[in-house]
Amino acid sequence: MQSVRLRLGLPEPYVHPMHAFVADTPGFRETRLRHWNPAVGERNTLVFFVDGDDRAAYTEALVEQPSILEYEVAPAAGRRGFHLAVTEDQRSADARLTAAFLGTGVVVVPPIVYRADRLIDVSLVGTGEELTAALEGLPDEIDIDVERVRPYDGRLADPTAALTPRQRAALDVAVEVGYYASPREATLDAVADELGCAPGTAAEHLRKAEATVLGRIVDSVPGART
Structure with missing residues (x-):
């Protein structure tokens, strides 16, 4: 397909x-x-x-x-x-x-x-x-x-499909604790605590997840790059 x-x-x-x-x-x-x-x-x-x-x-x-x-x-x-x-x-x-x-x-x-x-x-x-x-x-x-x-890889239907399990977990936790709320309700330290890792590791998981999801969304929408 x-x-x-x-x-x-x-x-x-x-x-x-x-x-x-x-x-x-x-x-x-x-x-x-x-x-x-x-x-x-x-x-x-x-x-x-x-x-x-x-x-x-x-x-x-x-x-x-x-x-x-x-x-x-x-x-x-x-x-x-x-x-x-x-x-x-x-x-x-x-x-x-x-x-x-x-x-x-x-x-x-x-x-x-x-x-x-x-x-x-x-x-x-x-x-x-x-x-x-x-x-x-x-x-x-x-x-x-x-x-x-x-x-066809379904990237517009599910832009998270290419995430690793750890990247998906990081996004889920960040959303749940309010890291992406406006105004922000939680810090990166709170995300790291929930994940059981260092803040730098949590930041790296989120950065890669954000790059993957946003890249797939933009790439999947006709006319998004022009």
Whole structure:
């Protein structure tokens, strides 16, 4: 089973109007499609995170789209941007895109990132034959850049999978005693006491665990490094 990251360049008819709005409007950076209803059809419900500063301007543009049937916007506490849930009639251009993945056996792994340069980052998981069939099924006018191919290891689903037992224990203890709380509720000495080791050893376990987990998270999210 393979994991493939793609960057798609779409000609104008395929670019969703709200993707174009984000790309063309100052103060907006990208949109991430995080969840969607499993049965893709003529009418779909989708959940996005919009990395943008002007929620009112976005919703004004949203209500002008005839394909949007319902929507709800929610603030993102503690960070810029906002959450968006929409119910939409599928546009014919979107149907041609999704048709490439239906019935092939591939799994589209969220998030799908709609970038400010109008490109789309998407990750797929499947067998070599399934992935080949999906790519060959995309419309010919779409530019496909294969960013990465590697064996699937579930790193986004479980970023702690590569930790050693001691590193995992150190993280568990640090979280439990409040070492990562804000404000911090425990010192490194407290973590070391729970682990039964020296503070320097506890610090080394945590440093390696943090590097592994954060590296896997960033590497697994399309567009995170660009």
